Each structure stands twice: as structure tokens, then as C-alpha cells.
């Protein structure tokens with residue numbers, strides 16, 4: 001039995017992976033800076049969004065994109081603040097968020113949830129990409145790990161790192177800059193230019209669509225109305241964007257559940273497509289049929 005979810009977008013991702021390994025591709029990437037609030041900045045290049053705290057204590061970053069970009073990330077951070085890179089927090093283990101660890105981890109201490117270190121320490125297979133990822137070198141491994149939560153007191157505020165289980169992967173953390181009013185949600189939240197986007201849920205890394213929806217519902221309850229939200233990918237979002245995303249998750253799950261209950265097969269549900277109101281959510285790399293597959297997998301496969 002083929003338990004590989006998301007098989008439809010494997011060709012697209014293989015192409016993306018090949019492209020991502022191309023030096024010429026990285027040579028063209030520039031790291032851009034968007035000031036968010038207080039000393040918090042959003043850095044973007046290729047891969048997951050980087051959140052950076054700069055100030056009197058030095059520099060702390062959340063995620064570090066792909067390995068070939070580490071030098072450019074370091075240069076951009078030095079432009080923002082000449083102080084030392086003290087801490088690197090990984091929101092989860094996947095390479096578009098931890099690729100810079102090996103190089104930048106020689107400067108700052110890497111912090112992540114226990115399962116991030118476990119997955120980086122051993123060979124992994126990402127089923128959706130049909131990709132085997134070798135164990136990371138020692139320099140890339142988190143040196144400070146935690147099970148549920150941890151706080152870093154840095155640049156005049158408490159930075160709360162909160163683990164939520166089995167969402168995008170089994171090691172996701174949200175990083176909340178409590179005084180600045182900014183939170184980085186890693187890949188539990190995908191944002192587009194017009195609206196939130198369908199998420200990528202990596203079932204082979206312990207992710208689950210239904211739990212992801214619960215996690216987002218929980219974090220919405222914690223956040224103040226003026227919070228600024230750094231998504232794993234895409235532009236900054238607001239609490240209203242996150243609420244719209246949560247509604248899209250929960251309604252999408254119920255929609256596919258109703259089709260399964262009506263006796264439809266996965267192929268039939270994909271052929272029918274989703275209601276037009278979610279059209280803009282499928283403009284990223286997760287299309288409507290991928291999102292249907294992710295939900296269907298969560299509803300029909302036994303929990304791990």
C-alpha cells in the first residue's frame with residue numbers, strides 16, 4: 001500500500017530541490033530586511049523566513065534558511081547590528097529553516113525542541129519530496145533542547161519558545177517576542193500576498209493536519225489583537241490573517257470529511273476540487289489537490 005501523501009506535487013518539488021542545489025541559484029539570492037517592531041526584523045532570501053532580534057545584548061535569530069546563504073545572512077545581520085550572534089532558534093528541523101546551522105552554529109548557541117535534535121541527528125526521509133536527508137554534522141545540532149517551552153531573556157524582553165505537537169512536524173515551536181509584540185510561527189502558518197495559503201504538513205516528520213488546526217486555534221487564544229505575525233513563508237500577517245487561516249483549516253477539514261462520509265474516493269474529491277472561496281489559498285506550492293491529499297491522509301491514516 002502506498003502511504004506516501006502528496007504524491008501529486010513530487011515532480012514540482014524535485015525540480016525545486018534540484019534548483020535549490022544549484023550554486024548559480026544561490027548566487028542570485030539577496031537577503032532583504034523588513035523592520036517589524038522594536039528590534040525585531042524579518043529577513044528573507046530563499047527558504048523559511050528569518051526573525052532577528054538585534055539590540056544591546058547582540059543578535060538572536062529564528063531559523064537560518066539554506067546552507068549556501070549563511071554568509072549572506074551573516075553579512076545582513078552585521079549591517080543591522082555589529083554585535084555577536086548569540087542564539088539561533090530553530091522552529092523545526094527541515095532544511096529550508098536549519099541549513100545555516102552548521103556555519104552559524106559556530107557563533108551562536110542553537111536552541112530547539114527535543115525532536116528537532118533527534119531528527120537532525122539521524123538520516124530522515126521526507127515522503128512528499130521522495131527525499132532522503134543525511135544526518136546533520138555535529139555543529140548543526142541544537143545544543144539547548146526542551147520538551148514543552150523555554151524562555152530566552154534577551155534585548156530587554158522575554159522571548160518565549162512554545163512547542164505545539166504534531167502540526168507541520170513533530171518538533172514545531174512558536175517564538176514569541178513578548179514585549180515587541182511579534183511572533184514567528186514557523187511552517188505552522190503560510191501567508192500569501194492576498195490571503196493565507198494552504199499549509200505543507202509533513203506527515204513523514206510527524207505532522208498532522210487536524211492537530212495543526214488545533215495548534216493554531218490554541219495560539220490564537222494567547223495572542224493580543226495587535227500582534228505582528230512572521231509566517232514560515234510569505235509576508236507578515238496579522239491576527240485577522242491567522243484567524244482566516246484557522247477558518248480555512250477547520251472548514252477545509254470538515255469539507256473533505258463530508259465528502260469522505262458521502263462515499264467519495266480521494267481521486268473523486270480531487271476531481272471535484274474545493275469551493276471557489278479558497279482559490280487564493282492555492283497560489284503557493286501547495287495547490288488545492290495537495291491540500292485535499294493532506295487532509296484526506298490525516299482523516300484516513302491511523303495516528304502515529
Ligand SMILES: [Zn+2]
Nearest residue numbers: 048096187232
Ligand atoms: Zn519551510
